[in-house]
Amino acid sequence: MKIIDNPVALQQELLTLKKKGKSIGFVPTMGNLHAGHLSLVQLIKKQSDIVVCSIFVNPAQFGENEDLASYPRTLSEDIQKLEALGIDYLFTPTDNQIYPHGKNKHSSVELNRLTEHLCGSSRPDHFKGVTTVVCILFNIVQPDVAAFGKKDYQQYQVIKAMTRDLMMPIKIIGGEIVRESNGLAMSSRNTYLSKAEKEKASTLRQTILSTAEQIKSGTSLEKTIENAINNLKRHGFKIDYFKVVRQNDLQEAQQTDKSLLIACAAWLGQPRLIDNLELNLN
Numbered sequence: 220m221k222i223i224d225n226p227v228a229l230q231q232e233l234l235t236l237k238k239k240g241k242s243i244g245f246v247p248t249m250g251n252l253h254a255g256h257l258s259l260v261q262l263i264k265k266q267s268d269i270v271v272c273s274i275f276v277n278p279a280q281f282g283e284n285e286d287l288a289s290y291p292r293t294l295s296e297d298i299q300k301l302e303a304l305g306i307d308y309l310f311t312p313t314d315n316q317i318y319p320h321g322k323n324k325h326s327s328v329e330l331n332r333l334t335e336h337l338c339g340s341s342r343p344d345h346f347k348g349v350t351t352v353v354c355i356l357f358n359i360v361q362p363d364v365a366a367f368g369k370k371d372y373q374q375y376q377v378i379k380a381m382t383r384d385l386m387m388p389i390k391i392i393g394g395e396i397v398r399e400s401n402g403l404a405m406s407s408r409n410t411y412l413s414k415a416e417k418e419k420a421s422t423l424r425q426t427i428l429s430t431a432e433q434i435k436s437g438t439s440l441e442k443t444i445e446n447a448i449n450n451l452k453r454h455g456f457k458i459d460y461f462k463v464v465r466q467n468d469l470q471e472a473q474q475t476d477k478s479l480l481i482a483c484a485a486w487l488g489q490p491r492l493i494d495n496l497e498l499n500l501n
């Protein structure tokens with residue numbers, strides 16, 4: 220595995236490989252790799268000749284009061300995990316290499332739909348930061364295919380929409396959520412949970428599963444959402460949102476919609492946890 224921090228050097232190496240007919244697969248990450256990230260690498264390995272992974276904690280997608288400074292940084296462990304999977308390139312740029320004029324003076328990419336509700340309501344500039352950095356990374360790596368985890372379902376749809384809108388010839392694939400044995404979706408932010416909180420956090424998954432059962436048995440969406448919110452509050456969660464939306468446009472679902480996403484974000488102690496479930500009726 221070659222570790223490169225210089226964007227132009229990586230771009231040139233990969234362009235040379237592309238000219239030789241090699242397909243490039245890409246997994247962008249912010250590091251602190253867990254089994255969810257590694258499953259994305261495995262997915263991409265099956266679809267491309269050359270596998271590139273990036274580790275960059277992107278300052279532009281963190282809000283003023285968020286955890287940029289304390290975000291877990293575990294580069295040497297991450298390198299070992301990626302070496303073990305046999306990837307070809309790891310890209311580890313600095314803030315200055317990605318945003319030489321500072322993040323606020325850099326050109327940005329913003330999607331004019333899909334970004335304002337769900338996570339966008341409590342994290343106003345988050346998706347602008349994500350689309351900007353992913354666009355920069357895509358221009359450096361120029362992948363044929365890139366993978367994003369479906370735990371961040373809104374991000375996955377936003378990236379798909381960005382590539383369509385901007386005519387980027389990149390196939391976006393979504394990786395299924397990987398979970399701890401108690402059902403908690405894997406996330407780098409789970410490191411902020413105490414042991415007791417980690418156990419309690421499984422309630423999020425259980426509540427979403429119970430919501431799916433209630434919807435399938437015909438309970439109104441309004442009532443199931445109310446039940447879910449009450450249950451989470453009873454278990455000590457502070458709710459950001461609990462919604463049932465349509466999978467494709469993330470707009471609030473109507474009783475007649477069939478391709479649903481049950482999506483939730485809630486704080487348990489310090490971290491804000493997110494989870495979701497795709498529910499296809501019929």
Ligand code: PAF
Pocket residue numbers: 247248249275277280349352353371374
């Ligand atoms: O999902 C993430 O880890 C980040 O949002 C991403 C896609 C690497 C962009 O910084």
